[in-house]
Amino acid sequence: MRHFLLIAVLLALLGARSVPAQEGAPERPLRQALRERAKARAAAKAAKKEETKSEIKETPGPLERWNRMTPEERRAALARLTPERRREIQQKLQEFRNLPPEQREQLRERYRAFRQLPPEQQNRARELFRQFNSLPDDRRPLVKQEYEQLRSMPESEREARMNSEAFRGRYSPPEQQMLRDLAQTFGSSR
DSSP states (O other), rough: HHHHHHHHHHHHHHHHHHHHHHTTTOOOOHHHHHHHHHHHHHHHHHHHHHHHHHHHHHHHHHHHHHHSSSSHHHHHHTTOOOHHHHHHHHHHHHHHHSHHHHHHHHHHHHHHHHTTOOHHHHHHHHHHHHHHHHHHHHHHHHHHHHHHHHHOOOOHHHHHHHHHHHHHHHHHHHHHHHHHHHOOOOOOOO
């Protein structure tokens, strides 16, 4: 599908270029040609974005793939991992299974939202998660709670909160920046 769209756009561009070159054809003004080229690029970009969205919707995430596996396929997949990684994955799967259904669905929704981010934002989000996970154990719940509160606020309230003395007094500068970046990357839950 992507190749078809690319070929169609290229043909449209080539066709637009060759029209003035034809004998007897009046030459179109440069502005009109540039506008048409910009429209073609915008259409191609929009088509690619829509195609990417549909691919994301159709491509199952890791949990869906895991749930679709047979028990034998799961054992084989786990057997290929190091013992440490295997224990880590099994622990995370068990934690996920132990969550209430609403929380499991909330995690699925967040993962879908993550997958719809552009690759550079996904990489930034991964870096933010690494930073969050490197926080001391006693700070992680506080930062997480603040992030959840920030997510539930409208943009203006969120900005006011992050600029408040209480916010600056409660969180270290790196934590403040992490919370700003998380709020910017993931926006509001509203």
